[in-house]
Amino acid sequence: MRLEARTRRSRAALLLAPFAAIAFTLAVTMALVAWAGSPIGETYALLFAGGFGSRFAWTETLTRATPLVFTGLSVAIAFRARLWNIGAEGQLYAGALAAVAVGGLHGGTGFDLPAGVLFPAMLGASVLAGAILLLVPTFLRTRFGVDEVVTTLLLNFIVLLAVSMLLDGPMKDPAALGWPQSVALRDDLQLDKLVPRTRVHTGLVYAIVAAAILAFVVRATTLGFEMRAVGANARAAAFAGVPVARTMALVAVISGGLAGLAGAIEVAGRTGYVTLDMSPGYGYSGIVIAMLAGLSPLGVVAAAVFIAGVLVGADSMSRGVAVPTYIADVIVAVSLVSMLVATLFVRYRVRLR
């Protein structure tokens, strides 16, 4: 058996790949559901009803999707340029912390600035924090050839430990009864609810606008041309006069910035403060989402909603049948592997003998 490169790749196959991957994933996880001793049909029905079956389910899914759109975009834009940013998780926490540092109540009071000034400053700080966190590995890569997969991945743990230290130290909320959580964000910096009496907030709008802007940048601008060129063939891009290192740095700023923004929006829209468990792996799920979306910014929105639905649905499903919520993590992880294999099949055909 061998793989043979296809001479022409079909556009339909490319569009179909994520659906095939998801179908395959659900088929695989059936075995786990059966192993847990639950009826497969009912489990999946509960899962999807929990994610998409009601108005409440939708609002919960969209709330969960908001940070996932940002991390998905962060990864998609970096991967486009072949900057393998595995550090969105750490960048998210850095962004969240920066948001609270600017907009939080330190010792009962925040910065004495109007919300109209402080809100953009807060978002700016989170973008900056995320960007710097990715710029360093990017510089190490373009300058010294250090593998950014390793550096960005390991930075996640460093950031998480630093956050842990700060939440137990200087940024700890004295009013939190000893819990390691940060000081709270000023009330007037918190995002409005999109739908009353639900948790969906205007962060979703920011996410969709970001996706639309990014889609335009990638497709129509010279920066998009440069990013795609560097990703597709850096040597040829350099020959044609594309400033490769500068493009990489810009991609790092955008990618890290988006992940940082995910943290700020999550704090301002949902939690109000930073805790060590505020992200159940949004940064890593961003990788899955970006791949499912074929690195297309608008596809990221759809993929993020799907993944969020699975995560939310699994919570309510586990209350109905005896399948643990971890099934959601399995689905997310298996769908990444399936998507990689599906993409492989779009590019290659298998020939027996």
Next chain:
Amino acid sequence: MTASGRGAEADAVLRLSGISKRFGAVVANDAISLELGRGEILALLGENGAGKSTLVSILFGHYVADAGTIEAFGKPLPPGDPAAALAVGIGMVHQHFTLADNLTVQDNVVLGTEPLWAPASRRAAARAKLVATAERFGLAVDPDARVATLSVGERQRVEILKALYRDARVLILDEPTSVLTPQEAAALFSTLARLCADGLSIIFISHKLTEVLRVSDRIAVLRAGKLVATLDAATAQSSELAEQMVGRAVRKPVARDHRRGDTVCAVSRVRVDAGSGALHDVTLALRAGEIVGIAGVSGNGQQALADVLCGLRAPDAGTVTLAGHAMRADPRAWIDAGVARIPEDRHAVGVIGDFAVWENAVAERYRRPFSSAGIVRRTAARKYARTLVDRFDVRGGGIDTPARALSGGNVQKLILGRALTGGFAQGDDFTPVLIVANQPTWGLDIGAVAYVHQRLLDASARGAAVLLISDDLDEILAIADRIAVMHGGRLSRARPAGEWTRAAIGLAMTGAEVAADAA
């Protein structure tokens, strides 16, 4: 070359019947039947992509044919089994050598012939056999030399020795002269004659007409996967072969009266430190309306020179000026100054394979003139690409086809068009100041070669200075006005083409003349 080649049918050592192989939609080999006689040199002639390499890969067991059978020495050869091919005595010398640089000649030759669980290498016996083989066929190499220290010609001898050491009776040579100087090639040809006299049979793969006519007994011409002709080398004409290869009559480029202008680009005492591909004290002046050919075996610093003149690399010492201005190592500055650049590796450096033809057409000028306020002017870019595809006859798809899907010749036309029109749809408005063409016809078919040469001649007639770097001596002799030879990172003085003989260039390619010049 040898009389024994005549009785091929009676005394066939290899018999291929009806070999077919498809890769997706591409038919690489279409029902090819061939016989190889004992003591015969059979040339496989064909353009890149004609199916030569596929055919020998099937023969050697790298690929399995979709249809057809192979018989070796009267017995069927099991398909897809290189070990079986080796066992019956088929040896292959690849175009790109498969030697371990850090081992000695003897270790390379013996490697893979001894069982891994043997307690000790039988070095003495191996050495005796190696020395005997080398002596018998006049393949002089020091068995204890490390391969890294050997010249290209010597490495090729090691490769041949490797096959002979394994008792090969059929030797397949894939484009064996592509890396050799004319003198080394002549030495190879006499080695081949000795091998044949000893009863070995040889398959000689090439796309060079002259050497095929010179070295082989019979010539099998492949075109687009089909065997179109099998000719007797003694009576074949080179024009006839060329037509068979291409499938149509080939027009030779028309040379023109040349007039020299002023110096456009001056390279002065340029040094580049880059290990084996370094440049030492290279000085060269390129004048308007003149084609300067840089001859030399590739890997002698040509890439570094091209990189400097394409704005990819700053010299470590020395100066480069263009129209009197010192130049920075920034491709964009060179492009904007009107330098047309044709890189050596057209697929990996010349185009971005995943990008559409239209995106590649504007890749050098996506900022100016094909964007405004940071937005790519898509309509203008596509319109330009369309006229480019038309004027430069880029076939194999429209402007939305990924460049990856184009053939080498069409990729080269795209690069040529992009470089020579400078982003103007009406190309006559623009003449490049300087054209840097690094191996511009490597691997192209004869028709495309003539096309590229004609374009370079036309541009130089309009006043462009042309630097033509090539390891194909015929190409340089055909169109260059002045010729300089590169060896070991040093460049000889560029002299008018009329003052050179082929032999003198060949000698200079080995370093002899360059050293004399430098002294």
